[in-house]
Amino acid sequence: MLARQRQARILDEVRRAGGVRVSELTVLLGVSDMTVRRDLDQLSAEGAIQKVHGGAVLGSHVTEEPGLEVTPTSAQPAKQAIAAQAARMITPGAAVALSAGATTSLMGRHLASIPGLTVVTNSTAVADAVCSSDADKQTVILTGGIRTPRGALVGPVADATIGSLHFGQLFLGVHGMDPVAGYTTPDLAEAGTNRALMDRAQVVIMLADSSKWQTVGLAGFGPLSAADILITDDGLPDEARAVLQGAVGELVIVPALAEGCRS
Template sequence: MSDHQNLLAEQRRALILDEVRRRGGVRVNELTRRLNVSDMTIRRDLDVLARQGAVAKVHGGAVPVAETSSHEPGFEAKSALELGAKEEIARAAARMVAPGSAIALSGGTTTFALAGQLLDVPDLTVVTNSVRVADVFHTAQQVAAAREGRRGTATVVLTGGVRTPSDSLVGPVADQAIGSLHFDVLFLGVHGISVEAGLSTPNLAEAETNRRLMRSARRVVVVADHTKWGTVGLGSFGRLDEVDTVVTDGGLSDETRAEMAEHLPGLVVAGEEE
């Protein structure tokens, strides 16, 4: 490799390291698009950075070296990942919501995107353990009141509980509140989803709260972009056969798509709905 090529590789790895530290994690497919190089090149770069102790490799990408499957990035760091995919998933999931229904939205950046798509659904009751999701509806109600002299139509029930780094409310208070409620559909965000581990999260308290949400729902819809498939967090909270539908995006490989279709009762790929 020439000195010029060495310099390019060093610059590329410096950019990757900066992204890992700034955003709390990177995905291989994002880096290939941004840096206009092959998957193999990015994976070699990550191998080098991992050997140097600068990053820790995870399924599909890398995180800061101190982070493990028990690490939970903050909301802002996770919001920066797969923005387009999350918006596509949110639009597809919103079409599943009927006026006048009672739904639940778990914490997560994809459910946050979904909340923004539901503001015009009339007579909706929303149960959520996400401070961010609740803020979406609260802000919309304030705007509606200021413009039209009336309150918005959504009724929001915030569970209470202990706040996680991703602004979800979890723990015994949240679990007790959720246990007394019943809703038509739960839209559930996940850290990871796989055949072996099912649905998982880095936060053990959040795992228990998610279990309570699933028990209180007549129908469970997981909203997860393609990078979540094969990722495993510290705590599992649900099996794949407990999920009615997964809504994901078109970034799935053919192999992954076939595996998901084989193990999931229902699979919706945003943008490809019939």
């Protein structure tokens, strides 16, 4: 097992149990105490975990689930720019899917002016945004399901609906993206529904502003390489750009809009 594979397994165990002991990891991974400690040092340096005596717990940047209303104001210009760029990738008459999230909700407003769309979404906020004007131009399919605090419709009802559909492009908002953890969300059921959406899309387009870099939620739904296209903003650090350019199919970086601007 490669170092990154071991570290991903360790991170999974920490998330699952809330903490792990070095002695437990040596048995689980079949490696030496020294190897486990090196892996913990690496994960600690990246902020994914916090080392404690004899083991590790979740790091300080591993976050809980926010509602849409707590999106930082400072991130709004970047989200607006990403949403506008994503909407420009859609052609009239296409069948597309949008996940729940602040950026996808902003994107929905742009779709209101694109005629002939069929939009699949597991978010009532996205559906409302798409239908904000000229509603007769689009068909909106809501998946149904259990609503999370983030406004996502998830669970077996949502997954079953998604599993019966096919769409060209999926625009997927992420809570966090990290070299080890990949794309994550704080909600286990939402992670499952995100994977269901990814399974039915021809092209997976991740939408993640630069503040999402090295943020890790509870549940992962794919490695960085799961994105055919990743759209982010120019606040992304140079080292993050290098990692993402080597991992995703195509990295699209847009300049963040000034406050109050709209595309």
